[in-house]
Amino acid sequence: MVSTTAGAPVDMAGVCPMGGGGPAQAPRTAYPDAPPYSNYIGLDQLLSLQHPRTDEPTEMSFVIASQVMELLFALLKHEWTTARDLLDADETAEATRVLRRSVRQADVLVNSWDLLATLTPAEFGAFREALGEASGFQSHLYRELEFMLGYKRPNIIRPYAGVPEVYAQLDAALHAPSLYDATLAALHRRGLPVPEHKLTGDRTAAYEPDPGVEQVWAEVYATGTAHPDLRDLGEALTDLSERWTRWRERHLAATLRALGNRPGTGGSSGAEWLERTVRVRAFPDLWTMRTSVI
Template sequence: MGHDTVETPNLSFGRGGEPGRGTPYAQYVRLEELHSLQHPRSKEPAELSFIVTTQVMELLFDLLRHEWTQARQALRDDDLTAALAALRRGTHVQDVLVESWDLLATMTPQEFNSFRALFGEASGFQSSAFLHLEFLLGNKNAALLNMYEEMPGTRAELAEALRESSLYDEALALLARRGLGVRPEPSEQRYRPSEEAAAAWRRVYTDPEYAALQPFAEALLDVAERVTRWRQRHLSAVKRTMGGKPGSGGSSGLTWLRKSAEQDVFPELWTIRDEL
């Protein structure tokens, strides 16, 4: 049977939705559709780089969400090996995300301003995929769901993510099951550091009985450090490209990004280092 007749109904649609067209590779990755999604609104050559980089970031957000969700489920199942594997895969995704800012780092203010007005109030701050990652990290804010009033499916998905335990919640729950007394209840509020959680992590690093959990703690720090790198690169790119002007979506631009970059993810893993 030739490849033109292989039955792959969910993967073999190219541009225009015609099944079975092109090479097996084109069918599998939906190549024609993928390459038809870039539509610059200006004649500025740098706009295509801006669009492609943004789209690549969105795909990587989805991939990272997949890995962090896998890690969270593994922690619920008390499968530390699987959780570490998912976190490790996720750090590679994070590395690519951080380096993707290089594609935009040299864009001049003149280049950006030549097409900025053409995308109106669109802003990366409105990315539902990125917001889902923030909720997974424990950086929850129910008010942000208001952006999606006209997208009920997306809003419902984010509302569920808001209610669910975060990756860090499940990490602390695992510590509790291993005999370290901290078990946070899932909350729709931003995670708040606690001395109880700090004490649990402190024992992981100082008590030989819990030394086997140190690689897990370090894997979480690998995640947290890369989140900070991402935020810092975002801040630097915006500062270079548009300075202190307000963000396109109405955000405070540099002020908001600077504040975000200063917030540690998984905070107790950082604070206990003063004592180790």
Template sequence: MLTTTSAQQCPYIAADVEGTDAEARARRAQGNGGEPTLAFDRNTPYVDYAGIDTLLRLQNPRTDEPAETTFIIATQVMELLFVLVQERWEAARDALEADDVPGALAWLRRSAAAQDVLNDSWRLLGDMTPTQFNRFRDSFGEASGFQSYGYRKLEFVLGNKSAAMIRPHKGMSGVADELRELLERPSLYDAALRLLHRRGLPVPGEAVERDWTLEYEPDGRVESVWAAVYADDRPGNDLFLLAEALVDVAERVTRWRHLHLMAVKRTMGGKPGSGGSNGLTWLARNVEKDVFPELWSLRGIL
């Protein structure tokens, strides 16, 4: 920790320390006459803080096709947003495990906002034609969004678990470890069901303590529990608010999957995927798979 004495001994450090407080900012604004600072001896603080130089060096198209740059940027934007969404889903999960429903609701609202931006990022690719895509497709070889460990982490946090999905990343030890940790932990939906159980609702024991590495299987008894929650839709029922917040998340996930499907359909049709899948058929199966299944099936019985 920087002491007052060490700051006095180094005027440059002292200036940096002073420059971090509100009074220093006010003095700077007054000294500038309300205008922004224009003189810097090196990189601007903005560039250093956000790593802008590094960020802008990460676009390295392999062809002369302009659409390839768009494709790379859209992919990178999505990967950054995966990190943000994961952070918020995990925070919501941890809040539920701590019986903090208001905290979980706040994190789920924030995650929905990030998901909206994530879904809108598909618009960057919305007008890409098959001919444009074909001019650079061969340049990325076997690269495929299926290999995104950021997206795989999201699926694991949601509860779409599969140990086999770690295999593409086994050569990346740190990544494989992170995925394995998420595989072995309760998902966001598991945490919600465990909360309902602690509140005294008849959630079956198999949903409260089970092998978390296995994908969640829908249960009619869980559907009945959620139906009981929906029977009390007063604004003060935090469990009802939780259910609807989870539906908000799930709907956005399904929308993202559908937008992915349509982007692929528009640019390459029914051709095989670059990562070895059958392309549209594989993506369509994901679209049809409900996230938090009983929250959707109960709508047919209410």
């Protein structure tokens, strides 16, 4: 006779015929307190954080989608910080592995817009007033990720002046080397002619494309390259740049579906402002150099 335990067929003697003949151990069903899983991930706390302000059914999707994105922002910050530290230690292959892992995580971030993809203007309008001036534009984790990608603007941290801990965190991120700064420094230590001003310039300024950096990457990518690990690093960064652009495109599409061309909740011009951000690429030299690779 065959019964089923945890989705796998198990005979009455406890042997799983699909598992090599060994004994099948069913999950425990009794614990003196709550199951350890709940404590490990803080499940009760996590599920207590959803507080829609209206009776509109779709508001719950909006709240949870926003919270999911913030969790993924935190994960990407962790991964990119790890990758930057590895680049500083010239552990290029391991840094590339971490970045490739973060690309998969960024895919999940992009697809999280699916939670809001069907939100109609009437549905969003039913709870929009309850948001007040709240906007995803105000996410400090999102700002940190932008800084790590090289999108740096000192004035962008001003709205957080009333929250000293967050302001200090953002100010530190603004002055810290970006992920791309760490990459260019690693290329320089490998003997590649990265322009000096790109190694010692103002860390609080937004990254600007540079013909000298473009030529360095063209050398890395050239046929018969002597730097295959650096080419792999460049491809991982390009994948990451592409995912970030996709996320912004999905943000724009969701805004157009829910708001049309009305102003955003945080005071921006809404879709018009988002359209401008979509055109800005992270690590721009990795895109422009492809024209000159031979």
